[in-house]
Amino acid sequence: MRLISLIILLFSYLAVFAVKPSSRTVQGIEGFESTFYSDATGLPYLSLEYKTASSQKPKVGFLKFGVSFLKISHLKIHLDLGQAPPNRLLSMWQNLMTQKAIRYATMEPVHLDLADRDGKLFMVKASKGKFTSSGELRMWGQVLCTGVQGINEFERLSIVYDARLNALTLLRGSNDFNPMLLTFKHS
Numbered sequence: 001m002r003l004i005s006l007i008i009l010l011f012s013y014l015a016v017f018a019v020k021p022s023s024r025t026v027q028g029i030e031g032f033e034s035t036f037y038s039d040a041t042g043l044p045y046l047s048l049e050y051k052t053a054s055s056q057k058p059k060v061g062f063l064k065f066g067v068s069f070l071k072i073s074h075l076k077i078h079l080d081l082g083q084a085p086p087n088r089l090l091s092m093w094q095n096l097m098t099q100k101a102i103r104y105a106t107m108e109p110v111h112l113d114l115a116d117r118d119g120k121l122f123m124v125k126a127s128k129g130k131f132t133s134s135g136e137l138r139m140w141g142q143v144l145c146t147g148v149q150g151i152n153e154f155e156r157l158s159i160v161y162d163a164r165l166n167a168l169t170l171l172r173g174s175n176d177f178n179p180m181l182l183t184f185k186h187s
Contacts, residue, residue, distance in 0.1 A: 038083045045083035049076040050107075070105040075129070077110075082117040086166060086184045106130050110139055112159075114168065116182045122147040122170075124157060136160045145172065147180075 032053070036046040051074035110129035114122045127141030140156040158171040167183040 038085065040085075041083060043080070043083050044078075045080045045085070047076075047078040050074055072105065072107040075107040075110050076113075078113040078115075080115040081168070081182055081184045082115060082119060084184060112139075114182050117185045120148060122180075122182060124170075126157065145170075 030052050031050075033049045034047070035044050037043065038045050050072050053073070054071050056069050056071065107129040108127065110124070110126045112124040112126075114124070116122065123146040124139065124143065126139030126143040129137060129139040131137055137159040138156065139158075143154045143157045145152045145154065145157065152172070154172045156173060160169045160171070161167075162169045162181070165181060165183065167181040170180040170182065172180070
């Protein structure tokens with residue numbers, strides 16, 4: 001959930017651009033890059049980057065939906081769990097979830113690099129991704145996972161924050177009885 005909170009911050013910025021009629025719309029935003037740094041160490045813990053973002057009102061026949069859908073193209077995220085402040089990430093996520101803007105955002109493709117608190121790198125590449133209102137990042141299509149155990153391919157992958165373990169839980173496929181845990185530093 002904490003990983004998602006920072007990503008959600010990105011989408012809240014995009015929602016602000018879409019709401020203000022006098023400023024540039026989301027359709028005009030290209031090449032976004034942002035990096036967040038730890039207050040304690042000064043080291044980067046989150047980097048976000050995407051190629052383009054577009055807002056679309058889908059049509060069914062001649063009818064248009066009243067809700068705009070946000071599509072992020074070529075999203076790249078790097079999160080260092082050893083440097084990330086879990087409480088700050090969680091509050092950002094909860095803030096964005098109250099706006100409900102994230103339910104209508106999709107990413108194609110998604111590249112996610114996660115470094116656990118020991119510095120081990122776990123990479124996920126998926127053809128499509130979406131955030132859910134329950135605080136889960138879902139990725140599907142061709143999902144490639146690279147880590148200590150080599151390269152594996154899945155139909156889908158879900159990432160959820162587990163507060164009890166202070167970790168991100170990676171559920172590979174629909175019936176993963178042994179999910180992978182990537183723990184945050186102790187806060």
